[in-house]
Amino acid sequence: MSTLTVTRRTRLSTVVLILLAPILIALIAAPWWAGRADLRLMGEIALYMSLATLWNLLAGYAGLVSVGQQAYVGLGGYLFFALTMLAGIDPYVALPLAALAGAVIAAPVAVLIFRLRGAYFAIGTWVMAEVFRLSFAQVSALGGGSGTSLSASIVRGMADGRAAREAMAWWLALGVAVLVIGAVVLFLRSRQGVALTAIRDNEVAARSLGIDIWRSKFIVYVVVGGLTTLVGCLIFLQKLRISPDAAFSVNDWTAFVIFIVVIGGIGTIEGPIIGTLVFFALRETMADLGTLYLIALGLVAIVIMLKAPRGLWGFLRDRYNIEIFPLSRRVTGLNKGA
Template identity: 85%
Template sequence: MTLSVTRRTRLSTTWLILLVPIVLLLIAAPWWAGRADLRLMGEIALYMSLAILWNLLAGYAGLVSVGQQAYVGFGGYLFFALTMLAGLHPYAALPLVVLAGFVISAPVAVLIFRLRGAYFAIGTWVVAEVFRLSFAQISSLGGGSGTSLAPDIVRSLADGRDAREAVAWWLALGAAALVLGTVVWLLRSRQGVALTAIRDNELAARSLGIDIWRTKFTVYVVVSGLTALIGALIFLQKLRISPDAAFSANDWTAFVIFIVVIGGIGTLEGPILGTLIFFALRETLADLGTLYLIALGIVAIVIMLFAPRGLWGFLRDRWGLELFPLSRRVSGLAKKEA
């Protein structure tokens, strides 16, 4: 009797086929969407990227960070420094931001990995505050009041405002594709199997020979470098940066956690669904002022009461839905040996 083990399902195969025309349609967005629509779509892509990365950190590696704004702000400030002070072209500065994110996060990880549970979460927030206070002291980047990206740097992206908006959108879309592709590749690798084992039972994973510290360290460094890239693109869109905006716990961590929680932590599809829900609520309820935040809180509470694992977690548990082929399944009919 033989059985086959596969990752694909009929739904995931159909989704991957449909993903091709969807991506092509998004690439062509500058020809069918307005300037405001491109900005909104770019913001959605960047928030989705942050949510996917935070979900990898917390939902798979068990590293619940409330200080990822440290790398958003670091990426934004480093991008401004490389372009305005070092004279690099924006396209050349972006990969250096990623590499710098990898480098700076390594000693930070060594430090905060000594902490556990709530102490780890608080430690990540303290690191973010240290970053914020440090960059607020750099007078060449505006100090505490911040600075704006020089007009000649903005014009170097493309000729004309419409072209620059298109380039900003393509960069955001490319970053989202890079983040999603990296996370899918990581979760399908041996490292992903180790992460899943750590998430399910860290003690059992250690007893099977999995290097817990190294696995979490790798994930933390990868997530930090890519988060720095997203931070650079966020402030490339905004064209201005300040310590309070760059290291805002509310914008870059609280909203991201909300997105992952309502979408489904520990699932790849959850952050995508959560981002779409978050922006639908924001665009619908933003005119309500402070009631908007109350409404978000009510939505989160209701979902956590009736679907503790998030909306996609509920759908996956109930119907086994999975758009991206990550989980292994036993399939095939039994065959008699000849």
């Protein structure tokens, strides 16, 4: 007799789930075994992984190819500085408030730029980022065009001692990375996520099935905007200084993120994670090459796009049929003797 069961789990995903707990415990304990420089690097990796995962949700699933996500990174940094330095709000309270404000601001931005399609949409997102940059450059209370530093009293108030502040910054970065990846997995497994995948695969067919395409994309854009704002807060909390050019840098917060997603595998959850690790491995080994480093990154991207158009993880998934975070359900059969 054959019993059929419907499940999302695979053998690999089960193994990864078992290993996830000790890995997380080891990462949480990093302040006790990692050096200060290693801790800052790991925090940067976690934040870039969050940015890449969010951009992948936007472009890889909702089909919204944005080249202006630096708008929300910079917005997050400036909102955090404004809430803590000008409004006197506790930094730990300012973080969720900034994320909420980022989502609220993303709503009218979405209504405006959703009127554009294709390349015009991408250009529109970049123009909005420039509007944000020029606007904050006029705020003299936050240093205008030259920027400002987070006051020492706020920095000291976050934790007692430099080591404790470094540990807190790492825990916040790790927590946001876990939050973002977990939220994306749960969202894509929900009914709304299934609708989003249907839109990505065939927008016309999705509309014929009654899926509200505009509403689905709007929700994704607003949520991604809010979470990207939160990541921006943590980026400049680590840096302790902000300026318009650094906050709204298209290279740092969009170009590198797109590179990460493309080489890792767009439209997959695992892709941005793999891509981030590859990007930082290349950066740490070739950063001393100067401008040749950027040329090398471009060559790596070209080779991967030619040899593995769906990215490194897409190549592995297609070749070996493996998934760490399976989204689709599958039917398995279990044969039993009569």
